[in-house]
Structure formats: structure tokens, C-alpha cells
Amino acid sequence: EAQVTQNPRYLITVTGKKLTVTCSQNMNHEYMSWYRQDPGLGLRQIYYSMNVEVTDKGDVPEGYKVSRKEKRNFPLILESPSPNQTSLYFCASSLGTGEAFFGQGTRLTVV
């Protein structure tokens, strides 16, 4: 089954404790992205990648890092999480023909 898999689905952590949210796709897509979703603000792009070792900032990149060492994986790294990064995070992948496939989401709470 074609899918984008994120882990974990739910995470509660403390301010300053480094964390990684993993994302993996099995569709051989070149393009991958990370979004955060906040009430009233919709989805906002954090980072995107057009291929292995090619990443670029989206609209809200501050406080986040990404890497794309393999085509299928695109982890999101929060080096020093803060409470304003409490949000619902989505990873997405695309073949480049328009449709983006989204993962199930990761609900992150930073206390």
C-alpha cells in the first residue's frame, strides 16, 4: 500500500530536549515536505526537499532542521524544542505531478 509513515503519532516532551520525528514514503517520490498545522492558520510549510541532499526552507523554518540522506526518508529535527513549537506536524511526498500525499500526522506538545 502506497503511504507516508510518520513516527511517533503523539509526543510530549520538555523544553530543550532534542527530538526527531521520522517520515518515510514507499512511493519512490522525489519531493518531500514538512508542514505544521495550527488552529486558524492552516498548514504552513517548514522545509521541503526536491531530492536526496537537496533541501530548502519553507515559510516557517526557524527552530527546525531536516536531512535527506535517502530518497524514502525525511526526518524533522527539533534541536531545542520550545512551547511555541507545540503543533500538529505533517510530512508529505509528491512525484512532481501535483498531488501531495500526507502522513497521518504527529501531535507534538512541548511543556
Add this chain to the structure above:
Amino acid sequence: QKEVEQDPGPLSVPEGAIVSLNCTYSNSAFQYFMWYRQYSRKGPELLMYTYSSGNKEDGRFTAQVDKSSKYISLFIRDSQPSDSATYLCAMSENNAGNMLTFGGGTRLMVKP
């Protein structure tokens, strides 16, 4: 002002009604327009995808794009309780699907 504006709702309609969802945008470079449906606790899934101005129909769903007015719409005919979800419009300057700008979403409730 947000780049893409969408009424958050909630919009409550009886089963069988025609639903109209809308978005306005300010970036004239947007060429590709999408509607995503998002059920509670799930990721968005693509409903409709259109390029430039015009209409596109798929079953009970019709997407309209008016680039001259910077206005897009999604119509749902014969709405069903299973259509209850949040509907997100999204737009892009390219068709790669990797740089989408979303509206805030409209929550729709279809009551039996």
C-alpha cells in the same frame, strides 16, 4: 493579510444540500489549485486538482477557479454525513506538489 483566505466555519447543512466552499488569494502567480479533505485525526487527502481557470467535475464534487477574481470554489452536491470534515484549499506556482500554500480550512458538518 494572509496569502490565502478561507472562512473557518463551521458550516452546518442538512443531508442532501448543496455545499459551497470558497477561498480567495492574493498571489497572481498561483497556477495550480487543489482541494484537500481532512477527517479528524487524519492527514489531508486530495479531492480535486485543477490548473488555471475553469471548472472540473468529479462525481458529486465540482471545483471552479476564477483567476481574474482570484477566487476558487468547491461545490458538493447531495451532501452526505460522510462528507463531514475540514476542507482545505491549497495553491501552488508549480505542479511539483512540494510547495503548497494552504488556506486555514473550513469545517463542514452534514447532519442526517
